[in-house]
Amino acid sequence: MLSEDELSGIFTTKIESNERFYFSKLTTSELRVPVNGNKFFNKHFAIVGSTGSGKSHTVAKVIQEAVNQKNSDYSGLNNSHIVIFDIHGEYEQAFPDANNLNASNLLLPYWMLNGDELEQLFLDTGDRNNYNQSSVLRKIITENKKKHNPSIDKIHFDSPLKFDIEEVYNCLFNFQNETYNFKSPDRYMIRGHEGAYTGANSISESDGLLLNPESRIETYFSQAHEFIPSRNSNVNKGLYADGTLDKFIERLDNKIKNSRLDFLFGVRSRDASFEETIKQFIGFQTEGQANVTIINLGRIPFEVLSISVSLISRILFDFGYFFNKILSTGQKTDTPILLLYEEAHIYVPKSDLLKFKSSKIAIERIAKEGRKYGVTLGIVSQRPSEISETIFSQCNNFIAMRLTNPEDQNYVKRLLPDTLGNLTETLPTLQSGEALLIGESIVLPSLVKIDRCDPEPKSSDIEYFEIWKEQWKNVNFESIMDAWKH
Ligand SMILES: Nc1ncnc2c1ncn2[C@@H]1O[C@H](COP(=O)(O)OP(=O)(O)O)[C@@H](O)[C@H]1O
Ligand SMILES: [Mg+2]
Incomplete structure (x- = not known):
């Protein structure tokens, strides 16, 4: 019933123009929907949705926008620091200027483990x-x-x-x-x-x-x-x-001799300094600074995944903590960091199994205390009902995308205010890229379509039908075997 102008007025009234951060528009009209950029990033947020609902594209869009924002026309990088824990190797393609870490170049000295x-x-x-x-x-x-x-x-x-x-x-x-x-x-x-x-x-x-x-x-x-x-x-x-x-x-003996664990026990990691180790994670490495650091966990053996994620998270939290300590009273960090966990249910599950213990402790600590020290979390998951409740209860902004599993739907509904009423009923029927945007950073809970990101993350969507229609192709088995054995 409202005109576009009136609607626009509602969404922008409570958000100062310098704080408006746009990455979506209403599903029902062409209206661009602002969130309060400070409130969005200075508290933890979650992006949930079934596989294929558009989570990875949303992550890419939100972060691409964040690294492009500038408060004047200076040249070069802005001051954002974002670390993406990327388990499927999707994000390198979406962030061509990112600092890419993986099992072969990552420095994670074993002596820093607690x-x-x-x-x-x-x-x-x-x-x-x-x-x-x-x-x-x-x-x-x-x-x-x-x-x-x-x-x-x-x-x-x-x-x-x-x-x-x-x-x-x-x-x-x-x-x-x-x-x-x-x-x-x-x-x-x-x-x-x-x-x-x-x-x-x-x-x-x-x-x-x-x-x-x-x-x-x-x-x-x-x-x-x-x-x-x-x-x-x-x-x-x-x-x-x-x-x-x-x-x-x-x-x-097996661990220290295992070449797949060189990022922990190899000579480079053993001799790395504390400072060098921290710098690589927040884009301060000497051979080129970067806003976005992508940690590709794909080649990290499962048995050390939890401790690797734990160590990196802990180092970044401690960096924020000690940074804060050297500031004088009233002064705030000028290097706030966002840690983004794809498939977060893997690192912070509800389960108390020992193999998840370290990463769970480290990330829950950030959920509880990180905000004070300029370390916030972005939690991305297709199984919200399997994630530690401590984590979700600390999230202030949600981007809820299509959710097909009833258990996950109910879990998400419980986290949201009752006043949303039947808005949450739409969760199972949302299109890819559509989301329910809720939380402190937005004036009204809204159904939005997230803008397309550019470039896109590496898609897991394969166009079967199109590919199958093409003529028979030969496979280079040798290179596949090489990659496999390596
Ligand atoms: N904002 C969007 N608008 C239109 N299509 C989208 C949007 N976001 C994602 N999609 C489509 O949905 C598919 C799945 O997206 P993806 O981000 O990989 O989902 P997820 O990470 O939740 O599995 C992609 O093929 C993509 O083209
Ligand atoms: Mg994804």
Whole structure:
């Protein structure tokens, strides 16, 4: 019943012109719908919809608009910092100027992992010796951090300080294999230090290498030693000879030698500085700055996906946190960051399964506290009902696209105000690219059509019918096999 002008008046009255951010128009008319750009980005937002409803295109549009906004006609980049966790490798195509990280160029130093992440990585939860393994791991890593950071006073297991994983491996190996002199238990029977003992004669109190707790761990870090076997009398097996550490050591060895985990354990990551690591994530790398950083998680092995996402999220949150600390009172960060998670149900599921634990903790923390430090979340998911409620309850703006699963529909309806009435009934019938836009940033909940993005993300829509109609094509099996094996 309203004229276009009246309608336009309603949508723009409460939003100052400099705060108006446009990426859609009403489905019922040509009216462009503004959201309040500050309110949209300074609180967490969610984009939900079944597969094919248009989520990825919406992400691309919203971010393309954000990086194009400028408050005057300066040249070069604006000051936006956006990190996209891209599991399907869709976004590189939509952001030609982005900084692209993937398993082959990402720097994610293992020494920055916190205690939980290290345990998740190295310990087998099904192993009944898990508790012992965990205490050994904690002790050795803490000692090794002390060794490599002598100028720092208080060092604990979680301190983000360098340590040497090879030395940790050596030490565990030595614990597993050590033997000592029964007549003089502080003497360790390391080959080359056995003294007069040959195995043929009997052991004396002066055989073996005399070590105190400090020199023992130091000696054990230095290399994997060979020990005199305990077959002979008076050469005894050490504390961990019972097999407690066996599986754990095997796991550790497999991990650090696995070339697919080079982004964690390779030389580049091991030697990377703290600063360099952070800079790559927010576009401050020296070889070209960028507003958008795309982290392509496609080639990251599933077993380390959660800890990788957790570590990156935590680094970015901590960056915001410490940035805030150096500001004077009343001053606000001038580098706010948006973290966008595609298929977020993978990293922050409702499930309490241990394999999701780290990423869930890290992202929930940002959901609860990130806003204060200029770190906001964009949560994208086709299964909203499977996402941690902590996350959704902290979202202030929603772009709800077509949702076909009744469970997901109901879940989303519950999150929305009752006053929306039958607007939510339209969720299952929306066209691709149509959305219900709701939240603090918009004057009225509205049904909108999201503008087309340009360029588009890599589409998962394949035009079967068109392709099938074409003449038979040959397949380059060799290159496929090459890619597969790599
Ligand atoms: N705003 C839009 N307008 C028109 N079509 C769209 C729009 N957004 C997406 N589509 C179409 O919908 C299809 C699925 O989009 P996509 O973003 O890949 O969905 P999702 O990420 O939810 O699976 C694409 O082929 C795209 O062409
Ligand atoms: Mg998608």
